[in-house]
Amino acid sequence: xxxxxxxxxxxxxxxxxxxxxxxxxxxxxxxxxxxxxxxxxxxxxxxxxxxxxxxxxxxxxxxxxxxxxxxxxxxxxxxxxxxxxxxxxxxxxxxxxxxxxxxxxxxxxxxxxxxxxxxxxxxxxxxxxxxxxxxxxxxxxxxxxxxxxxxxxxxxxxxxxxxxxxxxxxxxxxxxxxxxxxxxxxxxxxxxxxxxxxxxxxxxxxxxxxxxxxxxxxxxxxxxxxxxxxxxxxxxxxxxxxxxxxxxxxxxxxxxxxxxxxxxxxxxxxxxxxxxxxxxxxxxxxxxxxxxxxxxxxxxxxxxxxxxxxxxxxxxxxxxxxxxxxxxxxxxxxxxxxxxxxxxxxxxxxxxxxxxxxxxxxxxxxxxxxxxxxxxxxxxxxxxxxxxxxxxxxxxxxx
Amino acid sequence: xxxxxxxxxxxxxxxxxxxxxxxxxxxxxxxxxxxxxxxxxxxxxxxxxxxxxxxxxxxxxxxxxxxxxxxxxxxxxxxxxxxxxxxxxxxxxxxxxxxxxxxxxxxxxxxxxxxxxxxxxxxxxxxxxxxxxxxxxxxxxxxxxxxxxxxxxxxxxxxxxxxxxxxxxxxxxxxxxxxxxxxxxxxxxxxxxxxxxxxxxxxxxxxxxxxxxxxxxxxxxxxxxxxxxxxxxxxxxxxxxxxxxxxx
Numbered sequence: 001x002x003x004x005x006x007x008x009x010x011x012x013x014x015x016x017x018x019x020x021x022x023x024x025x026x027x028x029x030x031x032x033x034x035x036x037x038x039x040x041x042x043x044x045x046x047x048x049x050x051x052x053x054x055x056x057x058x059x060x061x062x063x064x065x066x067x068x069x070x071x072x073x074x075x076x077x078x079x080x081x082x083x084x085x086x087x088x089x090x091x092x093x094x095x096x097x098x099x100x101x102x103x104x105x106x107x108x109x110x111x112x113x114x115x116x117x118x119x120x121x122x123x124x125x126x127x128x129x130x131x132x133x134x135x136x137x138x139x140x141x142x143x144x145x146x147x148x149x150x151x152x153x154x155x156x157x158x159x160x161x162x163x164x165x166x167x168x169x170x171x172x173x174x175x176x177x178x179x180x181x182x183x184x185x186x187x188x189x190x191x192x193x194x195x196x197x198x199x200x201x202x203x204x205x206x207x208x209x210x211x212x213x214x215x216x217x218x219x220x221x222x223x224x225x226x227x228x229x230x231x232x233x234x235x236x237x238x239x240x241x242x243x244x245x246x247x248x249x250x251x252x253x254x255x256x257x258x259x260x261x262x263x264x265x266x267x268x269x270x271x272x273x274x275x276x277x278x279x280x281x282x283x284x285x286x287x288x289x290x291x292x293x294x295x296x297x298x299x300x301x302x303x304x305x306x307x308x309x310x311x312x313x314x315x316x317x318x319x320x321x322x323x324x325x326x327x328x329x330x331x332x333x334x335x336x337x338x339x340x341x342x343x344x345x346x347x348x349x350x351x352x353x354x355x356x357x358x359x360x361x362x363x364x365x366x367x368x369x370x371x372x373x374x375x376x377x378x379x380x381x382x383x384x385x386x387x388x389x390x391x392x393x394x395x396x397x398x399x
Numbered sequence: 400x401x402x403x404x405x406x407x408x409x410x411x412x413x414x415x416x417x418x419x420x421x422x423x424x425x426x427x428x429x430x431x432x433x434x435x436x437x438x439x440x441x442x443x444x445x446x447x448x449x450x451x452x453x454x455x456x457x458x459x460x461x462x463x464x465x466x467x468x469x470x471x472x473x474x475x476x477x478x479x480x481x482x483x484x485x486x487x488x489x490x491x492x493x494x495x496x497x498x499x500x501x502x503x504x505x506x507x508x509x510x511x512x513x514x515x516x517x518x519x520x521x522x523x524x525x526x527x528x529x530x531x532x533x534x535x536x537x538x539x540x541x542x543x544x545x546x547x548x549x550x551x552x553x554x555x556x557x558x559x560x561x562x563x564x565x566x567x568x569x570x571x572x573x574x575x576x577x578x579x580x581x582x583x584x585x586x587x588x589x590x591x592x593x594x595x596x597x598x599x600x601x602x603x604x605x606x607x608x609x610x611x612x613x614x615x616x617x618x619x620x621x622x623x624x625x626x627x628x629x630x631x632x633x634x635x636x637x638x639x640x641x642x643x644x645x646x647x
Contacts, residue, residue: 023647027647029475029478029479031475058495062647068645126641126645129641131641137497138496138497138498139497140496140497140498143501145500156496164495164496165495165496166496175641177639177640177641179636179639180485180635180636180638180639180640180641181485181488181490181639181640183640183641206488209487209488211501230501231501232503232504232505235503235504235505236503236505237501237502237503237505237506238503239501282503282505283503283505284503284505284506284509285505286509288509336446336448337451362453365453365454365474365476366474366475366476368476398474398475398476399475
């Protein structure tokens with residue numbers, strides 16, 4: 001009898017504590033951003049002045065402790081001169097997913113455009129050391145901070161700064177955790193043809209405080225292999241990625257071929273095996289001053305007129321059309337709430353560059369202001385020569 | 400004759416050793432009171448400056464001395480960001496890009512989120528017990544409580560940033576009420592003050608902490624413990640990249 005009373009007391013008194021400690025079964029976060037931009041573009045004497053209202057909802061559902069459903073939606077309302085004057089403007093600002101289109105045009109008029117897109121939609125299931133993720137997700141492979149040569153599913157671009165989340169991939173991903181900080185994973189992205197199927201196997205090890213990744217796979221009808229690491233040397237971050245693969249000529253022919261009378265070889269005609277690597281180092285001084293250098297090398301990259309090959313490079317899965325890309329960044333907290341950053345990407349072969357100074361200011365809790373400028377320089381058709389001077393001012397409210 | 404030397408050494412050094420032992424055991428008790436083998440905490444951090452302030456909320460799990468997991472739950476801008484520490488290695492999980500980033504040691508001494516705490520303070524790379532030698536000073540009274548005053552000097556080969564730390568530890572509860580941090584030139588840089596002693600998971604400890612930098616008037620960082628559980632059931636394997644992605 002006494003035993004029962006104890007149990008009842010424990011249940012009655014204990015239950016409310018258990019209930020209050022329980023977590024919600026859903027979670028919704030997001031933001032609303034407004035951005036004004038003013039840009040010089042090639043082939044137009046006029047500056048393009050544009051306004052962008054960009055909002056995002058990140059939804060999570062936790063039906064059980066092992067299962068998570070995720071959906072993230074972004075809405076963009078644009079108003080301005082670019083829509084009016086740049087031919088097929090929409091294609092420049094939308095992501096391309098090979099099998100499933102989850103984007104809708106809400107309106108498309110003379111000077112204004114409304115787009116809604118689901119860029120994450122997946123289920124994630126955990127069972128002991130296994131994690132299975134199916135659907136549109138981000139598979140962020142790589143260790144470098146600017147260019148990830150081993151990211152075969154959803155590479156990002158540092159210049160596309162307003163899309164912080166970066167695109168995802170429609171894929172099935174199975175991760176098996178071999179230890180607290182090591183795992184083996186395989187990911188598969190189906191496609192409509194052999195060029196669009198992507199398979200990757202990634203083995204993640206840890207050796208003497210270095211994270212090490214070994215990669216093998218099949219991408220764009222080409223066999224690929226890679227290696228990446230992240231560690232430090234005397235306190236400085238030291239990372240790198242190497243990717244080798246079959247020649248680009250085995251991959252899909254380009255949709256953006258250069259007219260034959262110009263006598264340029266398209267990237268996709270190159271018969272050499274591809275070798276790309278990136279090395280990255282950074283150091284933070286005690287006064288918040290931050291230095292970050294990165295170098296990207298592509299053996300098939302173009303030494304001249306790299307600007308012509310930008311779209312071909314993206315298509316072929318290269319991070320840059322150039323042979324060499326050098327990145328240098330300096331940052332400093334001008335105030336605990338204001339960070340000033342300036343970075344540049346320089347192409348030593350054609351001597352074109354883009355300089356990007358920017359300021360972020362945490363105005364009040366959850367409200368951030370960003371001011372950013374693109375200052376490009378270079379000859380016509382050089383890598384950055386066709387970029388225009390641009391200014392961006394963005395206010396972001398997170399909730 | 401050599402016995403005299405032995406006796407001299409014994410007479411002069413044994414007491415010093417004994418006191419040093421004692422000071423170390425006081426520091427150890429104070430450290431253990433606050434930390435335990437493992438713990439879970441819900442904490443609010445307030446960063447207060449003369450003309451602005453910010454507040455963060457977080458959950459932390461730790462297993463002494465090598466493992467920690469910190470989840471930011473507010474504000475919305477940073478919600479979901481996780482820091483994992485395993486021995487000397489640290490990673491961040493950035494949920495919006497679904498990416499794990501390894502944090503190099505040089506970034507560990509940065510002020511965390513604009514506070515008066517460094518990353519190192521949060522994940523405690525240096526240990527006040529292991530990385531310092533301890534010396535008992537005079538007794539003192541703080542907030543009406545009799546305290547031991549202990550001087551901590553860094554061990555020569557340990558890479559800690561402080562030249563000296565003076566701590567006030569209550570004599571009847573081993574509660575750390577104050578710590579003054581000095582640089583290598585003996586300038587007092589910052590003070591950590593513990594107040595509002597309450598019972599948390601059966602232990603009477605300060606639940607309101609202030610970190611006050613002395614060269615910046617009007618500034619402080621406040622840590623308020625909302626919930627604190629000691630000796631929770633966690634293994635080193637809990638502090639994993641897998642849990643970093645799923646912890647809520």
